[in-house]
Amino acid sequence: xxxxxxxxxxxxxVVLEVRGRVDSASAPVLQERLAGALGTPGTHLVxxxxxxxxxxxxxFRVLLMAGKQAGREGRRLVxxxxxxxxxxxxEIGGFLDLFRIVPAREEAVTAARDGV
Amino acid sequence: xxxxRLTLAASPAAVQRAAELLDRLRQEHAxxxxxxxxxxxxxxxxxxxxxxxxxxxxxSRWVGLRVTVGAGLLEAEVEDDGPPFxxxxxxxxxxxxxxxxxxxxxxxxxxxxxxxxxxxxARRGDRNHLILRRRLTAAEEDARGGx
Numbered sequence: 001x002x003x004x005x006x007x008x009x010x011x012x013x014v015v016l017e018v019r020g021r022v023d024s025a026s027a028p029v030l031q032e033r034l035a036g037a038l039g040t041p042g043t044h045l046v047x048x049x050x051x052x053x054x055x056x057x058x059x060f061r062v063l064l065m066a067g068k069q070a071g072r073e074g075r076r077l078v079x080x081x082x083x084x085x086x087x088x089x090x091e092i093g094g095f096l097d098l099f100r101i102v103p104a105r106e107e108a109v110t111a112a113r114d115g116v
Numbered sequence: 117x118x119x120x121r122l123t124l125a126a127s128p129a130a131v132q133r134a135a136e137l138l139d140r141l142r143q144e145h146a147x148x149x150x151x152x153x154x155x156x157x158x159x160x161x162x163x164x165x166x167x168x169x170x171x172x173x174x175x176s177r178w179v180g181l182r183v184t185v186g187a188g189l190l191e192a193e194v195e196d197d198g199p200p201f202x203x204x205x206x207x208x209x210x211x212x213x214x215x216x217x218x219x220x221x222x223x224x225x226x227x228x229x230x231x232x233x234x235x236x237x238a239r240r241g242d243r244n245h246l247i248l249r250r251r252l253t254a255a256e257e258d259a260r261g262g263x
Contacts, residue, residue: 002132023156024164025131054153056160057224067215085150089157092230093223094211 002026005033013044013112015105019051022059030059034066038075044112045070048105050081060093067099076100076115080108118145119184126167126196127175134159134181145185148256154231155183155190158248161224162194162203170198170244188257190250195243202237203228203246 003026006017014037022030037045045066055063070077079101082090090096102108110116120137124130135156142152163179171177180195209222228235233251237244252260 021135021156023131023135023160025128025160054157056157056164057220057227058160058164060223061220064215064218064220071215085153089227092227094209098215098218 003029005030007033007037010046010109011113012042013046013109014040015046015048015109017048017051021053022055022062024056024058027056027058027062031062031065034062038066038069038073042075044076045078046105046108046112047077047079048081048108049079049086050083050105052081052083052086054085055089057093060089060095063095063099076112078102078108078112080105117184117186119182122181124163124179124181125175126171126177126179128164128167130167130179130181131160131163134163137181137183141183141185146260147185147190148252148259151190151250151252151256154250155192155248158228158232158250159192159194161228162246162248165203165224166194166196166198166244170196170201188252190252192248194246194248197243200239201244202239204235204237 002020003022004019006019008015016033016037018030037043067077077099079099080103082101100111102111122133122137124133138152138156141147142149166179182193184191203225206222206225208226209219228248232248234249236247
């Protein structure tokens with residue numbers, strides 16, 4: 001299954017739910033959706049990865065770019081819902097320390113909104 | 117032992133074709149999901165590298181893919197006639213760098229190394245051959261055999 005991205009606005013926070021696989025073929029789709037969400041000034045971002053099957057380095061490249069942009073602009077990017085499989089990939093790639101990662105979506109929305 | 121060989125046009129669609137083949141083999145051979153996903157991730161890295169770097173986006177070129185399902189083993193071989201390139205020579209990225217300085221170069225081959233049980237490169241004639249092996253764990257083999 002290629003990637004599917006569902007979007008939900010929660011006040012100043014945009015939640016992107018990423019479903020399926022992010023590989024070199026589908027990474028541009030995620031990149032476009034992240035760019036769209038980051039294109040609205042002042043918003044913070046939650047990436048819900050609970051339905052993500054796996055991501056390859058092409059997906060990590062997109063996350064890295066989004067994380068850098070958010071950091072530069074003083075906006076928060078919070079990740080949630082990492083399955084054991086996805087968590088393992090974050091660990092191998094050394095990405096666990098690069099992002100704020102919380103277990104569940106509601107917690108992520110609060111963290112993105114309030115910076116807690 | 118079951119072997120499938122494909123000759124793929126060197127375009128981004130090659131990655132999708134490979135992933136689809138693995139999905140089909142997973143169903144046909146009751147392969148464990150994690151092992152198949154590991155191979156799909158590794159093949160994405162290797163094939164994307166051939167398409168983008170070895171051939172510079174020239175989709176009139178081809179890339180050969182063999183996938184073999186053996187006893188306790190999932191094996192793939194990727195063959196291309198690009199310039200000699202051993203992906204195993206790529207150094208690991210600096211995983212301690214902070215976000216602003218982090219680079220993704222080398223991340224793909226790091227995934228290949230860590231997810232595969234064995235990786236072997238050979239240059240034969242004018243072709244690169246990369247063999248990827250993912251051994252099934254005892255638990256995966258048991259699960260495959262059914263309850």
